[in-house]
Amino acid sequence: xxxxxxxxxxxxxxxxxxxxxxxxxxxxxxxxxxxxxxxxxxxxxxxxxxxxxxxxxxxxxxxxxxxxxxxxxxxxxxxxxxxxxxxxxxxxxxxxxxxxxxxxxxxxxxxxxxxxxxxxxxxxxxxxxxxxxxxxxxxxxxxxxxxxxxxxxxxxxxxxxxxxxxxxxxxxxxxxxxxxxxxxxxxxxxxxxxxxxxxxxxxxxxxxxxxxxxxxxxxxxxxxxxxxxxxxxxxxxxxxxxxxxxxxxxxxxxxx
Ligand SMILES: [Zn+2]
Numbered sequence: 265x266x267x268x269x270x271x272x273x274x275x276x277x278x279x280x281x282x283x284x285x286x287x288x289x290x291x292x293x294x295x296x297x298x299x300x301x302x303x304x305x306x307x308x309x310x311x312x313x314x315x316x317x318x319x320x321x322x323x324x325x326x327x328x329x330x331x332x333x334x335x336x337x338x339x340x341x342x343x344x345x346x347x348x349x350x351x352x353x354x355x356x357x358x359x360x361x362x363x364x365x366x367x368x369x370x371x372x373x374x375x376x377x378x379x380x381x382x383x384x385x386x387x388x389x390x391x392x393x394x395x396x397x398x399x400x401x402x403x404x405x406x407x408x409x410x411x412x413x414x415x416x417x418x419x420x421x422x423x424x425x426x427x428x429x430x431x432x433x434x435x436x437x438x439x440x441x442x443x444x445x446x447x448x449x450x451x452x453x454x455x456x457x458x459x460x461x462x463x464x465x466x467x468x469x470x471x472x473x474x475x476x477x478x479x480x481x482x483x484x485x486x487x488x489x490x491x492x493x494x495x496x497x498x499x500x501x502x503x504x505x506x507x508x509x510x511x512x513x514x515x516x517x518x519x520x
Pocket of ligand 1: 368369370371393412413414415416417
């Protein structure tokens with residue numbers, strides 16, 4: 265008898281704990297839940313300023329305490345928002361709390377983000393639900409419009425597999441995506457390979473090539489010069505992440 269008493273007591277405690285992490289009242293589900301989730305992910309992926317997030321936290325105390333549970337909510341209101349280590353740690357705690365409920369990777373991807381090819385598996389998670397729904401044409405072979413089949417977010421995607429091995433992605437509004445789908449009107453973004461590489465230089469790191477005259481380097485130099493014949497050696501060295509003398513050797517090899 266005592267056994268079953270303790271079992272049901274334990275069950276009751278566990279249920280209460282579980283309930284603490286979820287909306288208890290139907291009126292807190294739906295839209296508000298969505299708003300809370302979206303604001304928390306915005307903070308986790310750095311799409312909102314820390315100051316703005318802090319103000320938002322204090323304005324949503326009741327709903328947050330239900331959504332996060334008392335313990336995590338307490339840490340969220342007690343933390344020092346001026347301490348970047350605490351802020352970073354809180355991002356990780358919130359992500360650990362929210363990630364199990366993710367239906368697709370989109371909420372965790374920033375409005376402008378870099379998704380490395382291979383490696384940590386983030387590309388696999390993202391492309392599990394994001395698929396191609398438009399391409400601008402063969403001359404812009406690196407660019408495409410992706411749509412998440414789960415949450416319906418539209419993404420502009422530049423696939424850079426020569427120098428940086430990254431996908432550069434930008435979240436689009438549904439108006440921007442409609443312009444692409446219906447009018448073939450693409451945003452002024454990544455319309456040249458030079459612009460793609462500029463993003464790579466700003467947000468990522470170029471690959472190191474084992475082969476001195478690597479085909480990827482040759483093709484890229486060719487691509488850059490075709491689009492803008494007066495591009496300088498210094499500019500190409502910057503975009504490709506190689507020495508100017510290396511660019512000159514590639515140019516010499518191409519002429520030979
Ligand atoms: Zn999605």
